[in-house]
Amino acid sequence: MRTIGLLFSILALTSCKTFKQDVPRTDLYNTDDIAFDGSRDDPSFSLCHPKEKTYQYFNRQDAIQFEGGKPALEKIFRSNYKVKSSDNGWLRIRFLVNCKGESDRFRIMSADKNWKQKDFSKTCVNQLLNITKELDGWLPKQNDDGDIDYYQYLIFKIDKGKITKILP
């Protein structure tokens, strides 16, 4: 019986270790943290400071720290997004930007105009997600010790499939 207990303990410890490798411990500590998901995230993406707090977009510098600022980012969506649905409401894509300006772990949330969870059409979601994934102008943010990792989000206000506002 003791041997079985010991075996379970070893297995538990081993699985915890594996889990730690995939998901930095800090990911488990904060509300709305995004843990690594092997089924959809790029395994080559990594945080530069996995043992430290991952900042939020507003903690340092501009709300959108992007090459050319928000106008440049809006221009990319204006040029690449085509209205192909009649979705209404808000769609958020939240993700991580590491200290090198690389992004990954994209997560989607959407709601109708009454603020209730609602799935948007695939055509709308896939376009927004693919454009967001391909953005390569994210600039690293800094704290006093240098470049940091941070959470960023983009919220798209959608009216009849059209983007009427990009936030923040």
Add this chain to the structure above:
Amino acid sequence: MIRLLFCAILISSNLSAQPNPNYYLHIGDTAMYNACIAIKDLDSLYQFRREIMEMLNESIEICPRFAYAYWEKSAIYVKSGDFIRWKENFDKAVQYAPDEYLGFRGALRAKFFADYQGAIQDIEEAEKRFGDPGYTNDGNHHLNFYKAICYINLGEKDKAIGIMENELQTHPERRGYYDYLHLAVLYLEKGELDKAWSYLQKQKALTNTAECEFYISKTLFLKHSYREAKVASKKCKELFLHGNRFDNGFSVLTHQIFRSDIESLEQDIERALLK
């Protein structure tokens, strides 16, 4: 200026201050007292830590009508852009303390989620029910001026001018840091350059930013005073590079400018000077 800043800080901090549990003890509301005690260490940890959320959930469990705990939860969600849980929690705060949170909800739904119609409804409802609707959570705007900013974003610029001019006449003490600038830009866009100039000078005397010099330069450009426009655009760039510009970290503000705007204006001025 310093007095104004102090007032703003006072207003801002008062609006989001953690309640004193002894107040609830004094009025004999034990559930609220205990709910308040459950979050006494709220300021000791990083706001996004899970322990904070656990404290807030415990507080709500103790007293489900403790509006402040819902407000604090919503503050975390609004910062992560989680509009669903933000709204759920903020609505509860409004339900239990509408006098404190109704106007606030209006300001936040506009600032974080561009829900300008909803914001106007909340602000007007707060005014109807409680008189003065109060200030935005950062203390930068009285909510009536902020309502005008919502109208700007809805494209109803004459309505925005009407509200701002009326507020300046009836409640000049409510004017915020940058309300003169917003009004100036509205007149500038209408082509009423003298009015725009007058408000920009008032803004500059109050607090100067890259935005102020940018719109001064733009006004001068439209008045064909290209050399003066160039001087102002240079000042604008200096202020911008020194960080004296609109930037609240959370969102892009109405009439905020970017480096590309300055560069574009500079090019227009250079072209005009060459003619």
